[in-house]
Amino acid sequence: MRLLQFLVIFFTFILFLEGVKYGVGFSDYLIPPFFEIYGLIIHKWKDFFIPSLNTLLVAMAGHLLAILLAAIVAFFARGGSMLSNLVRTAAYNLQAYPVVAIAPLVFIFLGDGLASRLLIATIICYFPLLLNLLGIFSEPVEDVEHFFRQTGRLDSRTEITIRIFENLDKMITVIGGSSTLAMVGTIVAEFLAATMGIGYVIRKALYQNNLAAIVACLLYIGLCSSLYLIGVELLGKFIKKRLMA
Amino acid sequence: MEISAKDISFGYEETQPYLFNDLCLKISSPGFYSLFGFSGCGKSTLARLLAGxxxxxxxxxxxxxxxxxxxxxxxxxxxGWVSVGEHLDRAVSPKSSKKDLRYFISELGLSSVVDQKFFRLSMGQKNRANLARYLVQDFDMLICDEVLANVDEPSRNHILSLIKYRFGHHAILFYISHNVEEVCFFSKKIFVIPTGKETVEDLIEIDGLDGRDKKKEKGRQEILHETILKVLKAASYAYGQEI
Structure with a gap:
């Protein structure tokens, strides 16, 4: 369904583009005709699909890293101690910096390889994840925790398990939402400096003023993002079903 | 064994007048005690103050x-991630035995739901499962705040009799309920919070029947009715209502 929705939106966009082209009378150089875009999508699919897959794999790794990192930081920042407050304040302040402004530093230190793409993807989806996980981990579920607290059984593990279980739907939504951000982060990194991935293909197409190639890239990016989002949502549903059984 | 509140004052917001002002309460022996009052009078707050x-x-x-x-x-x-039975098994305190747990599971009518997850239970079953885990803990005082609110009356009477006779001789049971009849019947003493005043300064103490069988003893039914009337009057005296 999500895939179908994306395809409908994408082809509506192409129709709009073609409508503008023929309505205003733009040249083929500025807006390529539909058959040129179609030809690229169908006949040169490998040139777009493989870089998109490459980007998706980096995005998935970055996303996983961001989830782990955000969970660890949220775990230590959830309490009321001085260290927790410090971590929380730092997390809130750091997220105010636009990642695109930090990205050049990453490229200076790590070069334009996999590490930079991975790190930028991680940073982009890390902050929204952190803020949401902080909210979930630091909000007591009093009706469940009360018994454990009264009887001295509320250790950190029980506390976190209760809070994750009680906010499972929220967690799945947040992780699903951030999966798209991971994809965005990786593409931004590739666009800025990397030599691989679909972001790099877009950069090349931009330098050549090749709008047909950019539109084809958008299609494959959308397909990969939608597939990843569907995968994350299915995994979330599966976990929920297993826990509720 | 004694618990007493000495001139306690408490309010939720500094700008508001106190909910309780110089309030005193004393319980000096084990047994079944109740706290009665209409909705919003501060029963749960007082319970939380006593529990620390x-x-x-x-x-x-x-x-x-x-x-x-x-x-x-x-x-x-x-x-919610474990079955009721599994949770109860893990919740038994070191001093209580699995035998006690099985006894309470059976007496509280939970045998048929131990394999189920908590969220699948009815409201009454949820109340009973919650109480069961507290009954297998080590406690000197157990405060039950409307803990059987969704349980049917016959089951409630059975459970109250059970906990009264099982724990009443060595622990303080402090029961909070809106059911005036069970409060009067089971309690040694009923503490009533009068409704209608902005600040509560005194609790009204009324002797209950302490579980004496109303059918066996002559005149018990009348005493029960009188006690119920006293409690209701005490709870609503600030309104000047005639019961």
């Missing part, structure tokens, strides 16, 4: 010979 979950702004709660005070309430939930 809230701190009075003035005054003290003093405990002698009481180390473990537990408070349970009706909206509590068991963790």
């Amino acid at each position: 979950l809230l701190k009075p702004q003035k005054g003290f709660v003093i405990k002698k010979g009481i180390t473990n005070v537990l408070l349970c309430y009706n909206t509590e939930r068991l963790p």
Whole structure:
């Protein structure tokens, strides 16, 4: 369904583009005709699909890293101690910096390889994840925790398990939402400096003023993002079903 | 064994007048006690003050010979990722035995739901499962805040009799309920919070029937009715209502 929705939106966009082209009378150089875009999508699919897959794999790794990192930081920042407050304040302040402004530093230190793409993807989806996980981990579920607290059984593990279980739907939504951000982060990194991935293909197409190639890239990016989002949502549903059984 | 509240004052917001002002309460022997009052009069707040979950702004709660005070309430939930039985098994305190747990599971009518997850139970079953886990803890005082609110009347009477006779001789049971008849019947003493005043300064203490069988003893039914009337009048006296 999500895939179908994306395809409908994408082809509506192409129709709009073609409508503008023929309505205003733009040249083929500025807006390529539909058959040129179609030809690229169908006949040169490998040139777009493989870089998109490459980007998706980096995005998935970055996303996983961001989830782990955000969970660890949220775990230590959830309490009321001085260290927790410090971590929380730092997390809130750091997220105010636009990642695109930090990205050049990453490229200076790590070069334009996999590490930079991975790190930028991680940073982009890390902050929204952190803020949401902080909210979930630091909000007591009093009706469940009360018994454990009264009887001295509320250790950190029980506390976190209760809070994750009680906010499972929220967690799945947040992780699903951030999966798209991971994809965005990786593409931004590739666009800025990397030599691989679909972001790099877009950069090349931009330098050549090749709008047909950019539109084809958008299609494959959308397909990969939608597939990843569907995968994350299915995994979330599966976990929920297993826990509720 | 004694718990007393000495001149305690408490309010939720500094700008508001106190909910309780110089309030005193004393329970000096084990048994079944109740706290009665209409909705919103501060029963749960007083229970939390006694349990040490809230701190009075003035005054003290003093405990002698009481180390473990537990408070349970009706909206509590068991963790959802394990079955009720599995959770109860893990919840038994070291001093209680699995035998005690099996006994309470059976007496509280939970045998048929131990394999189920908590969220699948009816409201009454949820209340009973919650109470069962508290009954297998070590406590000197158990405060039950409307803990059987969704349980049917015959089951409630059975459960109250059970806990009264099982724990009433060595622990303080402090029961909070809106059911005036069960409060009057089971309690040694009923503490009534009068409704209608902005600040409560005194609790009204009324002797209950302490579980004496109303059918066996002559005139018990009348005494029960009189007690019910006294409690209702005490609870609503600030309104000047005639019961």
